[in-house]
Amino acid sequence: MGMTTSDVVIIGAGPYGLSAAAHLRTIPGLEVRLFGEPMSFWDRNMPVGMFLRSNWTATQIADPNGRLTLEAFQAAKGIRFSTPVPLDRFIEYGLWYQREAVPDVDHRKLTRLESHPKGFRILADDDEAIYSRRVIIASGIGAFAWRPPEFKGLPSFLASHTSEHRDLQKFAGKRVLVIGGGQSALESGALLCESGAEVEVIARSTRINWLGGWASKTLHQRLGRFTSRLLYAPTDVGPAGISQLVARPDLLRRLPRGVQDRLRKRAVRPAGARWLASRLQNVPVRLGRSVVAVEVTGERVKVRIDDGSERTVDHLLLGTGYHVDVSKYEFLSPELGQSIHRFNGYPRLKEGLETSVAGLHIVGAPAAWSFGPLMQFVSGARYASHVLTRCISGKNTSPQKK
Numbered sequence: 001m002g003m004t005t006s007d008v009v010i011i012g013a014g015p016y017g018l019s020a021a022a023h024l025r026t027i028p029g030l031e032v033r034l035f036g037e038p039m040s041f042w043d044r045n046m047p048v049g050m051f052l053r054s055n056w057t058a059t060q061i062a063d064p065n066g067r068l069t070l071e072a073f074q075a076a077k078g079i080r081f082s083t084p085v086p087l088d089r090f091i092e093y094g095l096w097y098q099r100e101a102v103p104d105v106d107h108r109k110l111t112r113l114e115s116h117p118k119g120f121r122i123l124a125d126d127d128e129a130i131y132s133r134r135v136i137i138a139s140g141i142g143a144f145a146w147r148p149p150e151f152k153g154l155p156s157f158l159a160s161h162t163s164e165h166r167d168l169q170k171f172a173g174k175r176v177l178v179i180g181g182g183q184s185a186l187e188s189g190a191l192l193c194e195s196g197a198e199v200e201v202i203a204r205s206t207r208i209n210w211l212g213g214w215a216s217k218t219l220h221q222r223l224g225r226f227t228s229r230l231l232y233a234p235t236d237v238g239p240a241g242i243s244q245l246v247a248r249p250d251l252l253r254r255l256p257r258g259v260q261d262r263l264r265k266r267a268v269r270p271a272g273a274r275w276l277a278s279r280l281q282n283v284p285v286r287l288g289r290s291v292v293a294v295e296v297t298g299e300r301v302k303v304r305i306d307d308g309s310e311r312t313v314d315h316l317l318l319g320t321g322y323h324v325d326v327s328k329y330e331f332l333s334p335e336l337g338q339s340i341h342r343f344n345g346y347p348r349l350k351e352g353l354e355t356s357v358a359g360l361h362i363v364g365a366p367a368a369w370s371f372g373p374l375m376q377f378v379s380g381a382r383y384a385s386h387v388l389t390r391c392i393s394g395k396n397t398s399p400q401k402k
């Protein structure tokens with residue numbers, strides 16, 4: 001099998017990987033290779049019929065010339081849509097962005113990443129070895145789907161994570177219990193109900209945090225453009241005021257750790273977009289409740305709730321989110337994984353989103369512990385791509401020689 005070399009290899013062609021590749025290719029003489037099936041997490045692991053929760057500006061994938069906007073995409077394709085942006089339109093936009101900015105993306109999956117005297121050795125799924133001086137992990141959250149321990153023993157036909165489904169229509173006529181109180185659980189509840197499933201949602205939280213409700217509408221619209229802009233950054237992450245801080249990771253990361261943690265929690269607590277409320281009118285949502293026991297009964301599962309009630313359902317759908325733990329990236333060699341300084345599964349990143357391993361960068365949700373909750377959203381790709389470009393153009397030499 002052949003062997004190739006590169007200055008930078010990017011693992012993952014979602015919004016962060018695409019944006020990073022587009023930006024880094026502006027550095028003269030730098031060879032940048034992008035690997036992965038473009039937009040595949042959005043295409044395979046999110047439900048048909050979903051809408052994006054982020055607003056219009058926060059749904060743009062940043063490019064170095066500000067040319068590849070949603071508006072330009074609409075004009076190029078002769079189509080119109082607005083917010084909430086439908087999932088299929090966002091995927092089409094991402095694929096159009098890829099064709100425009102990174103037409104030579106390599107669709108292969110990378111199966112192994114390990115240290116090498118010249119930087120890193122990476123294996124593609126056909127066993128070709130690629131040697132690169134730098135690697136940017138832009139592999140998203142797919143590996144971190146969180147299944148609470150109480151559901152671990154159940155077979156997949158009885159319990160599955162929301163990320164395992166593309167088409168919820170297959171549950172038509174079935175009784176489904178959705179666990180969780182965030183956007184994914186609530187939207188799954190609505191889509192299941194609309195698909196003809198008998199659905200109920202159970203959430204530990206005692207209330208649903210609705211986004212885009214009366215208070216935020218007032219601040220956005222009634223207090224005028226100026227006040228709204230003062231309180232909310234275009235990145236659209238976090239409530240009034242906090243949104244501006246979250247949009248500035250360089251500032252945020254200088255705050256005491258405890259304050260950063262509190263802001264992160266506040267900015268990304270489980271919440272549902274207000275436009276979901278009417279779609280959930282026929283879906284019972286039990287709040288402040290959790291599952292205490294599950295038992296397989298033939299083809300179904302019996303679930304006991306902490307209020308003493310029981311139900312027997314065809315399927316449990318876990319809208320229980322994602323827990324970052326970089327050691328779960330299957331391609332990461334155990335030795336390299338252990339060399340990355342971590343906290344609670346998150347890598348401790350320094351300037352340039354670089355890990356404790358020289359030349360190894362991580363972008364997207366795993367960067368949130370170091371650079372704040374902006375990194376969990378598409379709108380954070382602008383910041384990530386800028387700092388990567390600054391870092392790599394500033395030291396466009398082998399990180400091993402630093």
Ligand SMILES: Cc1cc2nc3c(=O)[nH]c(=O)nc-3n(C[C@H](O)[C@H](O)[C@H](O)COP(=O)(O)OP(=O)(O)OC[C@H]3O[C@@H](n4cnc5c(N)ncnc54)[C@H](O)[C@@H]3O)c2cc1C
Nearest residue numbers: 012014015016036040041052053054110139140364377378
């Ligand atoms: C249901 C749901 C709804 C969401 N809605 C929004 C929203 O409205 N707005 C928003 O900003 N964010 C939203 N998010 C968060 C969203 O996941 C992130 O904003 C976004 O995906 C970050 O982009 P990324 O490039 O880091 O990750 P991804 O889009 O996940 O891209 C990573 C890519 O890497 C690929 N990959 C992984 N391993 C390998 C490998 N070994 N070799 C090659 N390729 C690999 C994956 O296949 C994937 O395509 C949502 C998340 C979920 C789960």
